[in-house]
């Protein structure tokens with residue numbers, strides 16, 4: 001994935017055909033040296049989609065495509081946070097029930113009658129603040145006192161589950177009636193709005209990429225591989241407009257649907273968090289601490305601060321995910337945050353290629369992993385498989401993904417040095 | 418040999434850049450340093466040698482600000498200064514290259530060079546192009562040519578290349594004094610040579626360099642002067658052209674404290 005410096009690069013960017021050839025060569029070199037990037041996971045996703053398209057009649061439909069997006073949204077939010085925690089080489093086991101706390105808080109705050117009956121527009125930020133406080137507290141215990149994150153967040157797992165059960169024991173569940181909260185799970189944009197959003201995403205990406213190239217050229221440093229950049233912009237355009245095109249043909253009982261709000265939330269956080277991880281000093285320091293905490297400390301990085309902020313991000317993303325998950329079912333009950341939510345979120349990050357040992361991973365890993373898990377679960381459901389099959393298949397995919405990555409890394413270690 | 422030409426070319430001045438007077442330091446009941454004097458001039462490579470536990474690393478940590486010392490004075494560019502933390506040392510222009518744990522393997526060369534001091538705008542957005550440019554310039558000025566791409570992760574570099582990155586990082590910050598604690602301890606012959614050449618180049622560029630090493634061959638190839646510590650005390654200060662390895666080994670293993678009269682051994686030493 002690194003750009004190659006030196007006189008060769010200047011020559012490579014001269015002609016387009018030469019550029020394409022070099023692009024191909026870089027790709028082959030990358031694969032040979034074990035730097036697989038997102039290729040295996042994308043191929044796996046394609047294979048899964050093809051498989052279910054043939055084995056389940058209702059799978060490959062526009063409506064179900066929208067369903068998959070909505071289903072993956074909540075878990076993917078949690079997984080985004082997991083990426084940051086794993087980058088540090090830590091773990092956060094509390095996220096599924098912190099998500100529950102986020103959901104419980106909005107449900108409680110919007111509750112009409114004896115509840116405060118706040119608008120969702122106020123309830124959601126307040127719930128996220130509550131989760132931020134939880135993350136800060138857990139992160140501080142890890143970073144300042146030095147209790148292992150496994151233990152701190154395992155305690156969090158139990159405590160927040162306890163809070164949810166304690167509060168919901170009596171009513172059993174709280175129904176969410178606020179439309180703003182429910183929109184996060186069920187709002188569809190109009191067809192025109194969908195197209196505009198796709199145009200905005202592609203345009204924004206093209207502009208940011210272009211400004212990056214210009215500033216690099218102005219500084220006279222390594223000019224990145226231009227055909228590759230063009231290819232990426234084109235691929236994104238195809239994907240964005242493709243998604244909107246499919247969503248816009250979806251109908252439920254004659255009512256046309258469109259691009260789900262959940263899709264925009266997924267992409268928005270993907271962009272914002274990728275920016276945070278890759279383009280800011282904070283993100284750089286997260287990678288540094290995950291790679292070598294002692295070196296980071298000696299370089300003057302405030303390591304405890306980075307750790308606390310990462311656990312804060314993890315809890316905030318969990319809270320946001322929890323709100324979306326609650327909106328999907330319009331309620332919160334005593335089982336909220338249980339089941340496979342925690343492991344799905346961690347699996348999503350890991351399947352996508354994030355290392356458990358810190359320092360390696362990207363936010364988009366969680367996006368792709370989340371898509372894989374949601375697609376598999378949706379496909380198996382649609383095809384009418386026993387729920388047990390879903391766990392087994394998810395487990396096998398997780399094992400396969402990490403094995404492929406491990407083998408690839410070993411090849412890389414052999415090729416390098 | 419390269420070393421002797423470096424000796425002639427170096428712009429060595431007579432006033433010390435860094436001067437330590439009567440430094441003492443104890444770890445609880447262990448007296449690690451007793452009344453130690455030390456100096457290094459701009460454009461000079463000063464070696465700091467001594468047996469295991471002689472107090473070399475401790476002395477360096479006092480200068481780097483990671484440890485507080487109990488007694489003594491520090492003069493930098495002729496002024497008395499106080500060093501209370503790594504930041505104070507960095508502000509003076511003192512950079513330390515630690516033997517281990519200095520780089521993040523998962524980050525590339527540029528990212529390591531700027532670790533903790535990234536260039537950014539008000540939004541804390543990283544400014545990659547200037548960082549990449551300046552890294553390339555620094556590498557070029559130090560004639561570090563074996564690294565193919567400054568955008569490759571440090572994990573893919575050899576030991577010598579990694580050490581070169583660590584040294585280059587120390588130099589990039591307009592530092593005046595670079596301290597290297599056993600920079601060649603883990604390196605093979607060719608890579609050691611590479612790092613030593615880099616060390617000589619630093620001095621040629623007018624920096625003061627302190628190098629700690631157990632390898633007298635390395636020392637005699639790079640250093641202008643040699644300070645010997647034994648059991649936390651000064652036992653000798655030698656000019657590299659006027660001494661022999663034999664003499665230095667004797668000082669390391671059986672040297673008598675030189676501070677009894679209050680005057681270190683060499684005529685060149687100011688007092």
Ligand SMILES: Nc1ncnc2c1ncn2[C@@H]1O[C@H](COP(=O)(O)OP(=O)(O)OP(=O)(O)O)[C@@H](O)[C@H]1O
Pocket residue numbers: 444447448449467468469470471472473474475476
């Ligand atoms: N953190 C510490 N706590 C207690 N004693 C220490 C500590 N660090 C060093 N010492 C003691 O101080 C003395 C000097 O140690 P120092 O590390 O400075 O030696 P050195 O000359 O660097 O040796 P080496 O060549 O083995 O690196 C030794 O007796 C050592 O045991």
Ligand SMILES: [Mg+2]
Pocket residue numbers: 473474475
């Ligand atoms: Mg030492």
